Amino acid sequence: MTGSEKKRFSQLSHRSRAMIIVGAVVQFALQGAALRDLKRRPAAQVRGPKPLWLGVSFLNYVGPIAYFVVGRKSS
Template sequence: MAQRKRFNQLPPRSRALIIVGATVQIVLQGIALRDLKNRPVDQVNGPKKAWAAASFINYFGPIAYLAVGRKKK
């Protein structure tokens, strides 16, 4: 069985990819949560609490909210 590596033992490229991926996830979630907070209830497809919870599902949740959770103005 392969020994698990710590983050600082990974090659620089792998560390950079992990950091970029985490940053993208955090930015997407921030955009989704901010939009959800500021959008009136009648402009959201479904319950706001459900979309807020879904935004914590990696990548899929925020993208799903931004794609189908908002009603068109």
């Protein structure tokens, strides 16, 4: 296999597969928490428009973290 060929998931080492799965679980947990909070939080407690934060939350890792750090107003 040359360096330019893509490996299938099944061809990765157990450690690599585990890291990918853990990363996906973390991403989905962060996004789920951000979406849940965004749905329940009144618009007055969100910096900027809620639809913008909804879209941003779909950016891997960065979006949900940015929402929790920047998007929510402190109570």
